[in-house]
Amino acid sequence: MTWCDLADPFADGELDADAAAPFRAHLPACRRCRRRVYDLMMLEVVGQTTVLPPATQPLRPIASLSWFRQRRSLGPKLITTATALAAVAVLVIVLMRPRPDAQPIVLALAPTRALEPRLSWPGADRYRAHAVTRAAGTRVHEAVSFAALERLRARGDLRGGRRGAAGGRAGARAGGACGRT
């Protein structure tokens, strides 16, 4: 056996320490061994980066499955299909049924405020009283004079709904004032 016969076992890590040490000392001096070890290493590198195609050997059928296939008839087939469909339907119903503890998702229904509290907004430093905001954006101004309020108070009708004989005109004026916007 020559040194060069040890190149393959050395490259494959098959030499024990006692045999590997002299070959390692021999390696730098022998061009052929150097080349051989390098080629084997590179062959392994290419093999490591190679993905082999899947095995083409056909799978052997399972004995019980082939027995079932040979003996099945239309009846069991229909029963199997109906059972599968029923199972799917039950699954869909169970999944789609609303849970009792589930709360409806509320979107954009939280109390909202206008832009006034936002200090970065230029109009934030102006006081504006909270009032009902109509859809068109108009505000209801209830400017009732002190005299009308005094008349209503004396009549005992601060809401202005009652029309007495004594203060009928005043009440009507006050009511008109209350209703005016």
Place this chain on the structure above:
Amino acid sequence: MSSVLPVVQIARSAAQPIALSDGDGQRFAKLVKDHERALFGFALRLSRDRIEATDLVQDTLERALRGFAGFTPDTNARAWMCTILYNLFIDRSRRRKLEVPRPLHELNQAAEEVSAPRWSAITSEQLRAALTELDEEFRAVCELRTFGRLSYAEIALKLGLPRNTVATRLMRGREKLKALLERQLEEQA
């Protein structure tokens, strides 16, 4: 194996500073991550010493980082790095051997270094095609060794052959495989 130093640390710890762009650094870090374990495996198999193998991998990475600008991106990076590692290993063994007097013709032979372009250009399809051309007795052992990474004893057990027969078939099979690959490369060229 513990992880080698990060790329930036390799670049800083080198004897001469290595200028590295961000893109190159990221690409090289990915290379290190992908091939570090394989490099260490080869280094350990060559040196049979864990500390020396770690040093070898570290020097390999430093040299690879220094020559990263010259690396062709579409070729086999592991082949490129393993070639560097093998050359470094030969250099170290040669330096160790220089202490013993040797004939001059051996010194002249040792001056040549192996190069990588042939192997790094071989694709996995070419290797598969070459394997299909081998005889069954050689293909079985070559596939089990190259792809299955089984030892000689394991292959012998699996195929029911003596260990020496496995070694012989493996040696002859790989010689044929190499010849087939070289022929394919020549045809391609």
